[in-house]
Amino acid sequence: MSISKRGRPRAAYHHGNLREALVDAAFALLDEGGADAVTIRAVARRAGVTHAAPANHFADRKALLTALASRIFEDLSREISRRLARAGDGLEARLRVFADAVLRFGLASPHRYRLIWRWDALDGADAALQGAMDAIYDCLIAELSVQGSEALDPHSRAIALWSMVHGYVSMRIEGNLVPGRDKVTGEPREKAIVTALLEGIVPRR
Template sequence: MKRGQHHGALRELLIDTALGLLDREGVEAVTIRAVARASGVSHAAPANHFVDRRALLTALAVQCFTDLRAGAAAARDAASQSPRARITAFADAYFAYALAHPNRYRMMWRMDMLDPHDARLTELVDGLYAGIEQDVLALPGAPDDDATTLLIALSSAVHGYVAMRIDGNFVAAVDTASGKPRHVAIVERLLGP
């Protein structure tokens, strides 16, 4: 640990440094030793906060899901009271986060690298669509009691489109029928008329 470095601040320094490495070089570059070196601390210093690489990556995923969830929820809450507008605003913010942080987004869904038993991560992933279920149930013609199938369809479509954009399979485009960005048109099409 650097001289004068407060123990509680070290964890945040390590996470910030790891996020920088992740953004620049991808998940493969994020190791305990690389993060320690880039943070200017001994390679043993992170052991007080992260027992292994999986714990470090899980902490990064928790931070990323927190940021994604907060931004998407804020967009949803700022939209009009129309359920359709709120769902579309949420999806638009989700899409914007993923394209702005492609390496973070890829890592967030790498459950083979993360601790699937981490309570914070589980709560954030499970709660990602908090509030959207009520919006789905409020759509005209929605089922009375279960929005799960439509939520899974929306999640799958948004996630799939985002992944294909990040990987270069699709480019930014406008839907010819609606004139809206393609990702918005996809969501609106799934929501129906």
């Protein structure tokens, strides 16, 4: 670690990993103050580089935020895959893996969760972002396609599940809902609403 001219510690980085240093700095700012705290100047200052240095890797703030959102979706996708590898073969159990992973992530990392849906701040046409998001959706579609429903196609059921989970997380992190438990089953509310939805999604044999 070196000391900047202003007397603040400056994190050293080696040639070739400036992009990662900038991403790390951006995530630190995001976790502290949300997307609005992530600016090119703030990231450069946190990474200990000149204000012009980020331009070598990110054309503008939108490109930087898009890179963060892509990384978040990739991390969430890996977590879902890791959990699915340990889940059973039953559709309900595997859909719960998806719902639980998104719920846990959103409630634990609200600033990161808000960012991935900030399409006003992201480049929706970015291939990496689209690919990372599609990987999760395609995984969900694949699970629903294995055990189909004669009443609805996999996309309708996938959208229903994702929309419900997203709505609950959004309302929780914005303070519109408070934690609670189902008075019948005793389950935490976030698990109970998944149970309620799956009763209509999972085919009953």
